[in-house]
Amino acid sequence: MATNMISVRDTSLVQIRLVEVRDTGHITVNDRHFALKAGTTVDITSSLCESTNMMTFVVNTDSIKDDPSRLLTGKYEWLGRFEIYIDGEIAGSYSKRGAYLIGGKENVIATIEVSVTRDVSKPTVIQLVNQFQRVQGITDANKADFPKSHPHILFKNGIAVHTWKNYVGVDHVFITDRSGKCVYGGYVGWIHSNYLQSALQTLHQELEEYIV
Numbered sequence: 001m002a003t004n005m006i007s008v009r010d011t012s013l014v015q016i017r018l019v020e021v022r023d024t025g026h027i028t029v030n031d032r033h034f035a036l037k038a039g040t041t042v043d044i045t046s047s048l049c050e051s052t053n054m055m056t057f058v059v060n061t062d063s064i065k066d067d068p069s070r071l072l073t074g075k076y077e078w079l080g081r082f083e084i085y086i087d088g089e090i091a092g093s094y095s096k097r098g099a100y101l102i103g104g105k106e107n108v109i110a111t112i113e114v115s116v117t118r119d120v121s122k123p124t125v126i127q128l129v130n131q132f133q134r135v136q137g138i139t140d141a142n143k144a145d146f147p148k149s150h151p152h153i154l155f156k157n158g159i160a161v162h163t164w165k166n167y168v169g170v171d172h173v174f175i176t177d178r179s180g181k182c183v184y185g186g187y188v189g190w191i192h193s194n195y196l197q198s199a200l201q202t203l204h205q206e207l208e209e210y211i212v
Contacts (some may be wrong), residue, residue, distance in 0.1 A: 017042075018082055018187060020095075030048075131199065
């Protein structure tokens with residue numbers, strides 16, 4: 001499954017996974033560089049801008065000077081396989097392999113054009129994340145605690161804000177995308193709890209027409 005052009009909404013969560021590689025891999029998204037190890041996933045949502053974006057998947061081969069053991073291991077080829085996920089669902093898979101000569105080269109697996117279109121519905125995931133990250137005293141939370149939370153604000157476009165207070169009374173907030181996947185979590189200490197509550201109230205007032 002492969003396509004060189006993908007369209008996403010500005011509310012979408014876009015992730016890249018490096019499934020398999022020899023020797024190392026990276027991607028470029030517009031002017032940003034992301035190094036990846038096999039089996040890892042990176043969220044590139046914040047690197048995308050409205051309209052057209054260029055994304056390139058690259059495999060780097062080690063130079064024979066840097067890795068002479070390669071002559072003994074029989075790894076005489078390079079390979080790489082990348083996957084694109086949009087809102088948690090796979091949207092494309094890209095792979096190539098080739099002969100290894102002297103190494104020290106970059107091998108392009110694919111160049112993808114990503115078109116980002118504005119979603120007229122509100123809010124966007126990025127908008128909510130930015131709004132909560134500005135709350136005084138907030139710290140990124142462990143998303144593993146998300147299942148303990150409860151919906152606080154449900155938006156018509158499927159995005160939601162969840163809240164949870166742990167056993168010592170620390171307030172948490174989580175944001176889910178359209179697919180229900182938790183994409184952000186944050187918490188505030190007791191002395192900053194009122195700032196989080198104020199942010200939730202403001203959000204409810206400003207976006208009331210978009211709330212279920």
